Amino acid sequence: MYFLLLHGRRSLELQKWRNLRVSIRNSFPFSTIPFSSTVSPTKDGRKGQIFTFCYLIDSLGLTPKLAESISKKVSFGEKRNPDSVLKLLRSYGFRDSQISSIVTAYPRLLVVDAEKSLAPKLQFLQSMKGASLTETVSKVPKILGTKGGKSLSVYYDFVKEITKADKVSKFETLCHSLPQSMQENKIRNVSALRELGVPQRLLLPLLISDRKLVCGEGKFKESLKKVVEMGFDPSSSKFVEALSAVQGLSEKAIEEKVKVYKRLGFSVGEVWEMFKKCPVSMRLSEKKITQKFESLKVFGLLEEDEIVSVCKKSPECVFGASEVKIINSIATYRDLGFRKDEFKTMLKSHPQCIGYSEETVKKKTKFLVKKKNKFMVGKMKWSVKAVALHPQVLGYSMEKRIVPRCNVMKALMSKGLLGDRKSKLPEKESVLVCNDEEFLKRFVRNHDDKELVAELMAIFTKDHAS
Structure with missing residues (x-):
């Protein structure tokens, strides 16, 4: 009766989620579709996404994963307009690496009118003194989506000031150094956040976005004080997330949310501890x-x-994931052979396992447990049960942890340094679970032969860096 509901007895809503999973999985069979610059414009959104995906890889050298993500946010059916945008950016001195970063952060730039919309803004920004056009726009690409010359000038100047302040480490005087005309709510509030230590990568998107988070005055100060008193680290994204949550809710709304959690079994203290995480x-x-x-x-x-x-x-693994994500995660582990009790054990000991992508879970599980694996010593192969008992291994990097260590163990076995087939090998779990220093101490640096140590270190560091 294992996972009975997953085999057809789900509620109507859960069945809808399952169908959605299939449609998502089948929506982008990109690897089978060659790039062609002759694809004509079409109203078929899927064709537009496919063309966009191929264009991003061919013209900007983006990875398939990143290209797929961007193609879901913006799509087009022919290359004339995006070609014009790229040509214009390059004519202003933007390097391909900068253009890739700009398009990643602001995909809609590829569909704006290069001549009528983008060119005038770049020309205007280039006429302003005191900052590098390419550097500033690369840091906050959405500035190119700002409407009106005055707003564009104000935001550009402020971005320039933040960049300059970062370089000379004079954050405390930033707000006071700005021209009086720039003392608007948004700029003042962003300045306050900067003085607290909120980094550029979090500040600049707030400056350009349409979110009301930094637009108010009294409510902003009150919310900021609460978040600081709660102990959030200004350098982390959680600080901005917490500020947004507190500012967006009234005291009454917060009380109602706390009551909901209390009905589910949480204490008031536990509710706020969850909020911090x-x-x-x-x-x-x-x-x-x-x-x-x-x-x-x-x-x-x-x-x-x-x-x-x-x-x-x-x-974050439960409340930060959608219901579809949770359902898909359960189905993925089931498909890989995990029993209900094994998945339950994993979830209780390592809740993060429900947040890993389907691709990650499949790739790492199959690597560890499959019978034929050139990287894995026979006796070091894992069972599904072993993975369930040590689910944290699914969060380890294949390139920086799993493969390098497996290659070292394989080299030791080939030299007979782990004993013969009847010998008891090190516990396979300990090989991956221990930290790098402990692994090197136990399996690499413990040999008297210096040449062997050098050889093993070369294997470890080569694979670790690849």
């Missing part, structure tokens, strides 16, 4: 919160008290 938990509606609980309960995986325990340990 996952600020989005306070922004979810009552319906969303209960749906996430039901997604885990509906399969009989966890009891209510166990779900509460998982949420307290790693709330």
Whole structure:
């Protein structure tokens, strides 16, 4: 009866999620479609996405994964306009690496009118003194989406000041050094965040975005004070997420959210501890919160008290994931051969396992457990049960941890330094679970032969860096 509901007895809503999973999986069979510059414009959105995907790889050298992500945000059916945009950017001195970063952060730039919209803005920005056009635009590409010369000038000057302040480490005088005409709410609030230590990568998007987070005055100050008092680190993205959550909710709304969590079994203190780990938990509606609980309960995986325990340990894995993501994750582990009790064990000990992508879980599980694996010593192969008992291995990097260590163990075995077939090998779990220093101490530096140590280190560092 294992995962019975996954085999046809789900509710109508869960069945809809399952169908969505199939449609998503089949929506981008890119590897079978060659790039062609002759694809004509079409109203078929899927064809537009395919053309865009191929164009991004061919013209900008983006990775397939990144190209696929961008093609879901913007698509086009012919290359004339994006070619004009790229040509214009290059004529202003933008390097291909900068253009790739700009397009990644602001994909819609590829579909703007290069001559009527983009060219005048670049010409205007280039006429302004005191900052590198390419450097500033690369840091905050969405400035090119700003409407009106005055707004463009104000934001450009402020971005320039932030960049300059970062270089000379004089953040505390930033706000006061700006021209009086720039003392608007948004600029003042972004300046306040900068003085607290919020980094450029978080500040500049706020400056250009349409979000109301930094547009107010009294509410902003009050919310900022609360977030600082809660102990959030200004250099982390959670600081901005928490500020957004607190500012977007009234005191009454916050009280109602706390009541929802209390009904589910959390104490008030636990609610705020979860908020510190996952600020989005306070922004979810009552319906969303209960749906996430039901997604885990509906399969009989966890009891209510166990779900509460998982949420307290790693709330971002539950509240930061959609219901579709949770359902898909359960199905992925089932398809790989994990039993219900094994997945339950994984979820309780390492909730992050539900947040790993389907591709990651499949790739690493198959690498560790498959019978024929040129990287893995026969006796060092894992079982599905072993992975379930040590689910943290699914979060380890293949390139920097798993493969380098497997290659070192394979080299030791080939030299007879791990004993013969009847000898007891090191516990396979310990080979991957220990940190780098411990691994090197146990399996590389413990040999008297200096040439052997050098050879093993070469294997480890070569694969580790690849």
